[in-house]
Amino acid sequence: xxxxxxxxxxxxxxxxxxxxxxxxxxxxxxxxxxxxxxxxxxxxxxxxxxxxxxxxxxxxxxxxxxxxxxxxxxxxxxxxxxxxxxxxxxxxxxxxxxxxxxxxxxxxxxxxxxxxxxxxxxxxxxxxxxxxxxxxxxxxxxxxxxxxxxxxxxxxxxxxxxxxxxxxxxxxxxxxxxxxxxxxxxxxxxxxxxxxxxxxxxxxxxxxxxxxxxxxxxxxxxxxxxxxxxxxxxxxxxxxxxxxxxxxxxxxxxxxxxxxxxxxxxxxxxxxxxxxxxxxxxxxxxxxxxxxxxxxxxxxxxxxxxxxxxxxxxxxxxxxxxxxxxxxxxxxxxxxxxxxxxxxxxxxxxxxxxxxxxxxxxxxxxxxxxxxxxxxxxxxxxxxxxxxxxxxxxxxxxxxxxxxxxxxxxxxxxxxxxxxxxxxxxxxxxxxxxxxxxxxxxxxxxxxxxxxxxxxxxxxxxxxxxxxxxxxxxxxxxxxxxxxxxxxxxxxxxxxxxxxxxxxxxxxxxxxxxxxxxxxxxxxxxxxxxxxxxxxxxxxxxxxxxxxxxxxxxxxxxxxxxxxxxxxxxxxxxx
Numbered sequence: 120x121x122x123x124x125x126x127x128x129x130x131x132x133x134x135x136x137x138x139x140x141x142x143x144x145x146x147x148x149x150x151x152x153x154x155x156x157x158x159x160x161x162x163x164x165x166x167x168x169x170x171x172x173x174x175x176x177x178x179x180x181x182x183x184x185x186x187x188x189x190x191x192x193x194x195x196x197x198x199x200x201x202x203x204x205x206x207x208x209x210x211x212x213x214x215x216x217x218x219x220x221x222x223x224x225x226x227x228x229x230x231x232x233x234x235x236x237x238x239x240x241x242x243x244x245x246x247x248x249x250x251x252x253x254x255x256x257x258x259x260x261x262x263x264x265x266x267x268x269x270x271x272x273x274x275x276x277x278x279x280x281x282x283x284x285x286x287x288x289x290x291x292x293x294x295x296x297x298x299x300x301x302x303x304x305x306x307x308x309x310x311x312x313x314x315x316x317x318x319x320x321x322x323x324x325x326x327x328x329x330x331x332x333x334x335x336x337x338x339x340x341x342x343x344x345x346x347x348x349x350x351x352x353x354x355x356x357x358x359x360x361x362x363x364x365x366x367x368x369x370x371x372x373x374x375x376x377x378x379x380x381x382x383x384x385x386x387x388x389x390x391x392x393x394x395x396x397x398x399x400x401x402x403x404x405x406x407x408x409x410x411x412x413x414x415x416x417x418x419x420x421x422x423x424x425x426x427x428x429x430x431x432x433x434x435x436x437x438x439x440x441x442x443x444x445x446x447x448x449x450x451x452x453x454x455x456x457x458x459x460x461x462x463x464x465x466x467x468x469x470x471x472x473x474x475x476x477x478x479x480x481x482x483x484x485x486x487x488x489x490x491x492x493x494x495x496x497x498x499x500x501x502x503x504x505x506x507x508x509x510x511x512x513x514x515x516x517x518x519x520x521x522x523x524x525x526x527x528x529x530x531x532x533x534x535x536x537x538x539x540x541x542x543x544x545x546x547x548x549x550x551x552x553x554x555x556x557x558x559x560x561x562x563x564x565x566x567x568x569x570x571x572x573x574x575x576x577x578x579x580x581x582x583x584x585x586x587x588x589x590x591x592x593x594x595x596x597x598x599x600x601x602x603x604x605x606x607x608x609x610x611x612x613x614x615x616x617x618x619x620x621x622x623x624x625x626x627x628x629x630x631x632x633x634x635x636x637x638x639x640x641x642x643x644x645x646x647x648x649x650x651x652x653x654x655x656x657x658x659x660x661x662x663x664x665x666x667x668x669x670x671x672x673x674x675x676x677x678x679x680x681x682x683x684x685x686x687x688x689x690x691x692x693x694x
Contacts, residue, residue: 124148126569127240127250129507131220132160133207134542134558135256137181139216141566145573151220152242158220159207160258162200166288167281167304167494168311170200173448174553175393177337177345178363179203181210182353183559189346197334197393197448228508229253229539236578236652237538241508251578252569255504256542259550262502264615266495268299270473277490281308282497289490291315297479297486299471300494301327306447308494310455317460320486322479324466325607326436328417329447333392357560360628362553365398370671373400373409385416393448404442404601405676414441424453433465439606445550499609500545500623501525511536512581524612524621526591528582528646529636531561537581540565545623546594550610552629560629564636571644578651586646586662592693593665598622599687600668600680631666638663 126142128135131153142149155163162170172179176193191209194202211217221242228241237251263282271278279289281304296316298305301323313319345352356364366388373381381400388395396417402409418435425431434453436444455461469481478488501521509517512535520526520533527533530547531540542561543549549557572580598604604622607613611620625632639645645659668680687693 122148122249123235123237124150124248124250126252126254127152127238127248128254128256129226130160130256130258130261130503130542131155131158131211131216131222132163132256132258132261133181133210133555134258134562135160135254136207136210136214136216137183137558137562138254138256138542138565139219140183140214141562143219145566145570147569149219150248151216152224152226152240153220153222154225156223157204157208158211158217159204161260162203162207164261165282165304166200166284166286167308167492168289169307169309169450170284170304171195171197171307171332171334172203173197173303173332173393174363174555177341177352178356178553179555180206181555181559182349185349187213188349192342193337195334196337197332226507228510230508230510231512231537233512252538252540254540254542254565255507255544257503259500259543259554260497262498262506264496264498266493268471268474270475272474273476274474274478274491275476276478276488279490279492281305281492281494291490293317294489295478295487296320296490296492297322297488298492298494300496301325302494302496303327303445303447304496305492305494306449306452308492309461310449310451312492313455313458313461318462319460320462320464320488322464322466322471322481323433325438326434327444327447328414328436328441329449329452330389330394330396330417331392332448332450333390334450353556356553357556357633358630360398360630361394361551362548362556362629363394365395367398367401369401369669371400372402372406372673372676373412374402374406376400381412382416385413389416389420394446397442397446402673402676404603405679407440407602410440410442410602417441421453424457426457430456430463433463439608440602443601443603443606444608445610496609496614498615498618499612500550501612501618502615504541504544509536509539511539522619524619525623526587528587528590529632529639530594530625531564532580532582532647534582534584534587537579540568546590546625548625548627548629548632551624551626557629560633560636564640567640568644572649575649575656576651577649577656579649580644581648581650583646583648583658583660585660589662589665590646593627594625595622595691596684596687597625597627599683601626601683627666635663635665 125147126149128138128151131151139151176198225243227243229238232239238253240248292315294316295318297320299322306329388399403413421435422431469483472480478486505518525545527546530544543557612618649657
């Protein structure tokens with residue numbers, strides 16, 4: 120075993136690279152382990168046709184270095200995968216990070232060594248690395264679901280997964296193609312594949328809401344406004360629920376607004392594009408009546424774009440409130456179904472039975488394909504973590520600890536697993552936000568913890584079980600205040616058979632979460648035990664009172680939200 124590291128980082132996406140930079144700033148001995156052959160994380164792996172970010176490029180970028188901001192110019196409002204990967208490589212090269220990264224290597228196990236106050240980490244080569252701190256920058260959407268189908272081994276054509284797309288690309292010109300799934304990756308890739316393929320058959324189980332990106336070059340005026348004061352722009356974005364500027368109307372209720380005013384506001388936001396429609400009215404994510412107003416508007420927009428009323432009806436979601444699954448941002452998705460070479464198959468009325476040697480057979484039809492694309496999603500938030508054999512102070516695995524759903528303190532640490540940090544883990548705002556801003560907040564917070572421990576000459580830090588339980592309850596109750604848990608979404612783990620159902624991200628907003636983290640730090644890392652060997656240096660048993668609903672919440676919304684929390688507590692024996 121080589122000399123012990125201060126920090127071992129798993130993953131060389133944006134979070135892993137930024138964590139490496141913070142370690143170097145502190146003069147720590149560190150290394151990054153990366154399964155891929157290059158940096159970029161999600162933008163290294165996801166190369167399917169049409170892949171691009173759904174947050175505006177200006178905000179989906181690092182803000183820790185003003186020079187970096189000034190020297191990189193994005194080509195489009197929503198950057199495509201190739202440009203995002205180029206940006207990741209630019210960051211890695213600019214800060215000379217690649218020599219610190221061990222590529223094409225996986226971590227298979229990490230076991231706590233109590234005698235050394237550190238982790239023994241095993242690689243797929245069999246090598247073991249000792250490290251005081253272990254940082255899992257493994258990504259929230261990095262492990263594809265292990266979805267398979269009857270007879271898939273008999274199929275003689277080509278099978279592609281959007282999550283592991285060939286780096287050399289795929290040309291579907293003249294081919295008969297089937298695609299299973301209509302989530303984000305499918306919605307982005309379907310218009311591109313349809314332009315190439317002789318015929319494209321889309322197999323849909325559950326339709327998703329999607330908004331137009333209205334993508335294109337960033338207007339020069341927007342660039343100049345950004346360059347004048349990017350600090351103010353970023354500060355404004357970070358001090359929001361989603362970590363991006365979305366012009367939220369926090370006091371305007373759809374249920375108390377005249378229909379013509381609602382339509383005008385929604386039309387304005389639809390024309391702007393992207394996620395702007397998510398924050399048109401303060402009650403749309405809490406009040407079912409308000410949500411139905413917004414959903415009806417979007418349904419009408421689908422009908423406007425799709426010529427065949429029956430196809431439009433199939434593409435309109437009916438089993439979940441608007442915004443409770445991560446909405447998609449598209450370029451020409453709905454209009455693609457007007458093409459003569461595109462067909463939509465509803466798997467609810469005509470279930471998929473089996474793959475055959477030449478294609479797919481549903482209950483009512485047989486299809487022959489030259490290629491099939493599986494756009495079947497990810498084991499979100501916990502998948503990459505649970506696939507590592509992580510064993511804490513009592514030999515308990517993290518998968519065992521999460522047998523009933525993930526439990527963390529601040530989405531950052533797990534009780535019984537000292538010196539182990541999760542970047543944008545379950546229980547943090549993460550996937551409900553602009554991931555770059557959440558990554559920066561989390562990495563900077565972890566760096567502060569490590570610096571504080573070093574200043575105190577402490578060996579370890581661990582979340583208490585009490586703090587973990589209180590935070591997990593707060594995450595659950597905050598979600599229960601909203602309509603979010605009403606969808607069978609990957610937020611809930613509903614797309615993975617056998618996965619415990621729990622709303623995993625923190626729905627209180629990035630701004631509120633940041634305030635809570637700052638309060639925990641100000642109170643001497645409350646909820647954590649800081650120790651040196653057998654000596655406890657600090658242990659705070661007083662806890663931040665987590666914030667109630669916003670003071671400006673309308674009375675009937677407060678009643679709805681509190682009623683849902685009371686019901687949740689009753690259902691879970693907490694009343």
